[in-house]
Amino acid sequence: MGLVMVGLIAVGAPEVRDAIVNGKTDAVLSNPGEYQLSEEGEVVTRSVFPSAEVIDVNGATxxxxEFIGVPMVVNLWFAACPPCQREMPDFAAVHELVGDEVRFVGINPIDSASAMTDFADRMGVKYELYRDPLAELTDALxxxxxPYTVFVDATGVIVGDAGVLTEDELVGLINDYFDIEGGSDT
Incomplete structure (x- = not known):
C-alpha cells in the first residue's frame, strides 16, 4: 500500500489557516463543482460584494x-491550479455567449501579471483580469x-457561489441567478 500525500495551498488570513489546521472550520467544500456549504448545509454567501484593492493588468490599483453595477461572475483562480485550468476555457466560452449582459471578472491572488495574462491568453480569456497579491478580496470573500466563483447581482449582493464549474453548469447558474439565457450549441 502506497502513501498518498495531498497538498493544500492556503491563501488567506492566518485565522482561517489556523482554523483549518486545528479542525475548527465553519464551512466545507463538500464536492468540487457544487456550492460551498456551511456545516448547517446553507449556501455560504456574503450580503454585499466586498471593497478591496486589486491590481489590473497594467499595474493600476x-x-x-467599482465592479458593481451589472450582474457579475467573479472567478478566483491561479495558473498552476489543475481545476482552474480545466474550467478556464469554459468560462471564456460562456463569456463570449453572455458577456454583453454579465460582467466577467477574473481574480488571481497567486501569479505575477505576466504569468496571469499569458495563461489567460492561452485559455482564450478575453474578460477583465485583476491580481489580488495581498489576498484582500480573496480573504473578504x-x-x-x-477555483471559487461568486455571482453578484447588479446591486452588489452576492447571490451564490460555486467551486469548479463546466460550461453548462455556469450557463445554468447565470440563468438561475440573473435570468439571462445563454447556451451552447452542444
Whole structure:
C-alpha cells in the first residue's frame, strides 16, 4: 500500500489557516463543482460584494466595489491550479455567449501579471483580469479553495457561489441567478 500525500495551498488570513489546521472550520467544500456549504448545509454567501484593492493588468490599483453595477461572475483562480485550468476555457466560452449582459471578472491572488495574462491568453480569456497579491478580496470573500466563483447581482449582493464549474453548469447558474439565457450549441 502506497502513501498518498495531498497538498493544500492556503491563501488567506492566518485565522482561517489556523482554523483549518486545528479542525475548527465553519464551512466545507463538500464536492468540487457544487456550492460551498456551511456545516448547517446553507449556501455560504456574503450580503454585499466586498471593497478591496486589486491590481489590473497594467499595474493600476482598482477598488473592487467599482465592479458593481451589472450582474457579475467573479472567478478566483491561479495558473498552476489543475481545476482552474480545466474550467478556464469554459468560462471564456460562456463569456463570449453572455458577456454583453454579465460582467466577467477574473481574480488571481497567486501569479505575477505576466504569468496571469499569458495563461489567460492561452485559455482564450478575453474578460477583465485583476491580481489580488495581498489576498484582500480573496480573504473578504471567504475563499477556502480554488477555483471559487461568486455571482453578484447588479446591486452588489452576492447571490451564490460555486467551486469548479463546466460550461453548462455556469450557463445554468447565470440563468438561475440573473435570468439571462445563454447556451451552447452542444
Amino acid at each position: 482598482v477598488d473592487s466595489a 471567504g475563499t477556502l479553495g480554488f
